[in-house]
Amino acid sequence: MDSVVVLFILLLRPGLRWTAAAEDMSWTYTGLVGQSQWSEHFPECGGSSQSPVDVVTTQTKYDPGLPPLTPLGYSQHGNRPFTLYNNGHTAVIELPDWMSLDGLPWLFSAVQMHLHWGSGGPSYGGSEHTINGQSAEAELHVVHYNSELYPNMSAAMTQRDGLAVLGILIVTGEETNPAFNNIINYLSRVRHANQKVFIPAFDVQSLLPKDLDRYYRYNGSLTTPPCFQSVIWTLFHERVQISKAQLLKMETILYSSKADEADRMLLQDNYRATQPLNHRAVFTSFAADSGKELSSG
Template sequence: MDWVALFFPLTVLLSRWIVVPAAEETYWTYTGLVGQSQWSTYFPECSGYSQSPIDVVTSQTKHDPTLSPLTPLGYSQHGNQPFSLYNNGHTVVIELPDWMGLRGLPWLYTAAQMHLHWGSGGPGHGGSEHTIDGESTDAELHLVHYNSDLYPNISTAMTKENGLAVLGILIETGPENNQAFDNILNYLGRVRHADQKVFIPAFNIEALLPGNMWRYYRYKGSLTTPPCDQTVLWTLFQERISISQAQLLKLETSLYSSREEEPDKMLLQDNYRSTLPPNNRVVLTSFSEGSLKDLSSGEVTAIVVGVMCGCVGLAVIIRFIVKTIRSTSSWDVLPSIRPTPMPRANMSEKQNEQKQDVALSLTSGAGGPKEEPLSSLKAEP
């Protein structure tokens, strides 16, 4: 009995020792034998309670006024050091220098890498991992950071609480070419096959970000790929960025998930995980509807331009009115009270009469002979 009791736990421990390394070396895929539905078999964390991505239901979000705007640190200071572009068989990864980071989170997070998720079939066929009110976009960009205040590197941080912070940016198709994305897309041909890596010129990472970085959704979740560690603080921006249809086509058709030596070439497409239930997690927002300070940069610009144009127009009208009044005489403005001009001849006669009256007054006032009445005169004898 003692041997049996000892043998059983040893068997369990031995089996776990064998299975775990096998799981870590398993080459997972998005579809097939080791597709999404089988991830939790080999990676137990993928069946956890706080998995990502999720569908953000805007009517169920909660505004958190304590959420501050995010500020990228060093994103535009790329220097002369080239970036590493890598096809890992699941996506294309750009490794980021450690002088880049994020401010506006509870800790300092240092940049590690960024990668993309996309679909197939062109615009309107989906490809993003997160959705908003059930609506997906054509692709999604993730910028991964690790908590450098608490952990020494990303390998350690990804398995620890509050270890990672990921920025999620939804990408849609528009009419114009996005020059910032050409810094990535133009070099995909050099890493067409899995495990290929190349150095590319450094560029301004901040140009990839949306203009409005203070309007976002925030929740706690996981990595969207195995091993699905639930250590990610997610920030999903509400504002989308746009690439052209030609750029989306290049992203969807340039890479293979198979290695160069493999005879069967497999295009790297539809590399996005389906949304998972929130499981009572509350998605917080940094903005409240109807607030002026929460408007997008385009909306704010439109309001400012509109106000300025209105002020300029009002000033022009006022100036025109004042100028018109100054250039018009008071008699022209009030013609009803303007006196009728008197002819020159009449004016001369009246002046003569006035002069005669004055002369008579002066004579009588000086003591001269007075005119006697006719009745006082008598005839001499």
């Protein structure tokens, strides 16, 4: 999760004032203000608790006190449409605030979800988190803020206990995942940066793995500038599967450039390299690797 979130807040609250660094939207994944230069412009990107990370399963710690994670209201999408937005870095879907998470120390209310992907199709990577050095083809992030301690997202995102993000690793197979078509089928309507469209509301829980009890938990950061170290990460052990055709559409249909720009730039490889774990621990809610790792969603 990332300053996808900062961009999202700035768009929702035009009068909101941030630091000059946070308002500078010129960062990229490669190029002049690419990943290796982020910390020069956004100091927290050089912090010691950055995300994403590589989860080495033999070095994780089983914590029997980690409760099952329960999404609340994810299936109760109501009649109002969702908003799908291309912010030049990813596709963002705004979520109603009645969606929240149970199983964390505080109540966390949903804000938005977004995707990260690669450029080469299956087996070329695209996820932000990796497990034992292996990346998935894409990754979904569902972003929440601590609504029990903070009045809004902008106040929470700079606090250590301010955000909770669900990370869902996405791999490819032969079968189409109908849940993800609720997003993918509408990407053509926001092909260029800053384009926004209403899409039919849908069951957000259908995007998640079936097994929500087995996950990895660690403290980290937003995965793009300004890289605030404010995220309680939950990375599910079970991965979700989409078809190769769905992945191809995700990787090739969006542009990071605006509609009026002459040089069109495909929005690809929008994932950050894994960061040093340093002295952080990655906890697991399960004792041993067993059971299925794939889900049709």
